[in-house]
Amino acid sequence: MELGVHENLKFENETFSKCFTCLLVTDNDALSVLNCQSSEYAITDLLTKYFWFQYDDFREDHILCATCWNQLNSFHRFYLKVASNHKRLNQSTEAADIEVLPKELELNSFEANGNSSSQESNLKVAGDDPIVKVEIESDCCSEKSFDVPKRKVSKRKTGRKQAVKKERKPISYKVKTAQQLADEDKIIRTHVQYTCETCAGISPTFTSFQKHVKDSHGTKAFIVCCGRRYYKKVNLLEHVQQLDKPDLFKCDVCFKSFINNHGVRRHKQQMHLPDEIKIYRCERCPKRFAKQSHLSVHLKGHETLDNETAKCAECEKSFPSEALLKTHIKIRHTRPTDYICDVCAKGFYSKTDFLRHKKEHELSPAALRVQCDICQLWFRSRIHLNDHKRRHRQPPVTCDLCGHTSPNKKAMASHKRLRHGESSLVCQECGKTFKRPISLREHMASHTGDALYSCNFCERTFNSSANMFSHRKKMHPEEWMQLRNVQLAERRGELDSER
Structure with a gap:
């Protein structure tokens, strides 16, 4: 099939x-x-x-x-x-073995004992069972000897390796008390009830709910929460706990959050194992792995990159697998909006990014701010902090066209796009080309007369940000310097109040 x-x-x-x-x-x-x-x-x-x-x-x-x-x-x-x-x-x-048995033996054995019913139990033949038992008493064999043909058994060659059965590791279970089980049911019922979808009956505990569904309807019980089915209580409990505390399942090494405990364990096994456990090393890069299967998957990625079998047709970027290439095309080039925010109507391709964005509406901006432990700068969310930390780990990059040095790869990509790239944005009024969308937007404002920016200290408006900043520094130097100090203090974490 x-x-x-x-x-x-x-x-x-x-x-x-x-x-x-x-x-x-x-x-x-x-x-x-x-x-x-x-x-x-x-x-x-x-x-x-x-x-x-x-x-x-x-x-x-x-x-x-x-x-x-x-x-x-x-x-x-x-x-x-x-x-x-x-x-x-x-x-x-x-069946062929039974047919060669002498019929006289069976009759003599019945006559010698005088009880045929007791001897019938000695000859057992199961209709569908391939194993046939024939048991003969020793006194019956003394009257007439016979040979029962035996099946030939071919011995296995000694040179062949015998399969070694893997011993399973014993799994230790921790028995929970009745009070602990009741507390777990109470936490779950704060988000979802144990309601049967067939008869709409409500059960007080997960165990009674499973028993009801199995006995009454003959199916496997599950609870639907946030559009997903949960067949096990432990998975449902971790889900509702993560809804209450988004950072409950967090890695204690890099502080990355996950939706359940299994995600944390898998992440730590792949990312934070000590080097002495990672005995499988890649010969082409410094990466090491704890399992041979992980190294095999990694080596396949090298082969895919060498052969360029997973290469983007639009930006010519190569990936170690077809799945990553499909994800790249959807995120960078297609950008479908499968998830729409009901507050600000912003669209998202990834469900994880969508749920993270929803939390930003629920929490205040001050609660979302995080600080970099390397340079002590503050950022408005953990996503921006992680992006910033990646730049710390990257060495400076030199442009191969003009020799310009950028602090990281992202800055170098921006430099090449703005300094050496082609101007693909064209003004429909005068035909002038631009490299950045904001530059085209400010240029279009000069044609339409729209005011894109306004001064914070007077009523004057501008169609470009450069003119606005120049005006504030020239006409309002004291107010501009005070505002600049406040912004720097907020970014350095010296001011906790929101503007």
Whole structure:
């Protein structure tokens, strides 16, 4: 069965993520590991049957890519075919063994004991079971000897390596008290109720809700919150806790926030493991990894970059995978607005950026401000701070066209665009070209007479920012210097009050 043929299998339509089995970044053609099951079997059953995974290893955000699903499904059907063929083979072979047994032996054994009903239990033949048991009492064998034909068994070659079964690590469970479970249900019910979607019945606890859905409707229980299904209480609890405290699940090394505990653990394993644990080192770059699979995925990215198989046609930027190229095209060139803010009508492509933007409306600007621990500058959000910190880690860059030195790559890109780039913006009135949209906008104001800027200290208006700043420094020097000192103090964190 190829992917997409079965009508009961549904794809995840979420953002890009990694496949649970091959750990490669995949696109929207992926199946949810927990939520996807058909009338024949579930994905979790196949993964636990043929791999070392356990049911507790699976989470709501785990997905399976199309390639892995096709291979897993093909192997499962191959396994069923082989098992069925050998089952019929064993049944036919054992049936032939029973036919060569002398009928007189069976009759003599019944006459010697005088109780045929007790001896019938010694000959057991299961209709569908390929294993046939034949038990003969020792006194019956003394009257007539016979040989039962045996099946030939081919021994395995000693030179072949024997498969070593991996020992599973024991999982330690911490038993929660009744009070702890009640407190968790109370936290969850502050956001969503345990309401059955079939009969609209409300349950007081998650356990009673699961029991009701299973006993009454014969289905698997789940709670819908923020448009997502939650089948496990721990995942639902972490979700509602993250809604109350957005920074609850935070990395203690780099202070990056995540939506659940699993995201924090995965982030720390990939980004903050000590070097002595990262024994797999890339020969082409300084990166090191703790697992061979992570290094293999990384090396595939190098091959993709060398062959330029994932290269953007518009900006000619190369990426280590097709998934990252698709994301780049959508964000930088297409920029679809899948999420619209209901407060300011601003559009977003990423759900994460959209939710982060919504928090900015809920919190005050002073509460969102963060400070750089390197240069002590203050920024209005953590996004701007992270972008600023990346510049600290970058060395100065020299322009290959004019020798100009910029402090980082972003500044160099801006320099090349403004100094050496082509003027692609054209004025529709006079045909003059510009490199920046703000320059074209200020130029158009000279044609239309619109006032784009106004002085803070008088009623005079201007159509360019340069004229406005020149006017304030020349005509209002004292007020301008006072305003400049206030702005610098706010940026340095010396003034906490909002302007």
